[in-house]
Amino acid sequence: MRALFIALALSVGGVAAPGAQAQVSKFHGSLGGSAVPLHAHYIEQANPYGYSGTAPGYVIKNIDAMPLVLVGNLGFDAPLLQFSGGEQSLGVSLNAAAGLMGSKQEGTDGFNEQVILDFPQYATYRFGAKASKHSKKDFGVGVGVGYRFCRFFLPFSAPSAMLEGVYATSDTDWFLRVSADLRATRYYTYLSSEGPVEALRLRAFTVLVGKSF
Template sequence: MKTYFPLLALVAGGALACPVQAQVSKFHGSWGAGVVSLRSRGPMQANPNNYAGITPGYVLKSTHANLVLLNGNLGFDAPLLQMSGGEQSFGLSLNATAGLLGTTRQDIDGFNRSFILDFPEYVTYRYGAKASKHSQKTFGVGVGLGYRFCKFFLPFNSPSAMLEGVYAADSDWFLRLTGDLRPTRFYNYYSSEGPVEVLRIREFNMTLGKSF
């Protein structure tokens, strides 16, 4: 909770310095693709072919892979505090995403053709188009910080960041980039090694969407 104190103080300071006006909230839909970066480490036979002169046993092998994620998103953007005549605002972006994770590799067990649900939620700052219903600008930008909650057979939740470019035509079209700020790590204990990081996983996405 301490992480959000500076942001809340900034919002409160803006409220004192600038007039606050009524806001409009918008739903949006988007689709896109992403990458789930995976690094695993686990035991394998040191001498699977029983070559002479090589001591049998196990060694830890590392595997690196980038899995493709295809997804669709429904969200709700709510500018809560408007400033500068509607050209700037602070608010929230609430999202629910469903996707399919896959890879052609045969050595990544359990991840191919897997269904995944993500709930990335952000506190946002916007400038220009989509900042509020009073904005007169054709283009806009939004940035956000928050947290991505994941529903998966192996949940990998993480703090997340968002960057969004907006073009206002008949509706607000946007291109949004999101990414985990740190990987989720899983550990196993091996008698010969102690605690060993066996899995590191991180998600990045790019989506194209429209407000309605």
């Protein structure tokens, strides 16, 4: 009788404590930062105050800088089409982020202490953890391509790609996500003598660490 009780307890324990399985919580939060390298090209009056002995006219100024952004992100990930028993999937990653941009470099006053709203949206392929609720892998990878819509004092949008590594426990998953604009956003000024002239070029590179909930 005792042996039967022990066997039954072990059997129940085996059911109650299965092996680790990747948990798919559709919502996640993450924190991280962005680097926004920029190149500015503009024309400035050479003698704006009319100092004597200084010739009037214009000079061309160039600025190369890299403002940084502290970013907080909330997102929704969902597998839409599953393969290989749930270990691979195609889906979406929808995100809304807010950040604070700062730069102390000379000539970048307009980019300092700027609040940024960012909406990167991706179509994704996932393998392993987080591919679906049926995945039993502890690790996974996800890649995505899409478009990023950013708003601060300038409209700042571009095609974007992301790469994500996932580590899963029995009740949640952690991830590291790296994303980048696939092309720079450009702004132009129009000069009567030359037509459109590039005034500003910038793009974003972002690293986030997050957790599903």
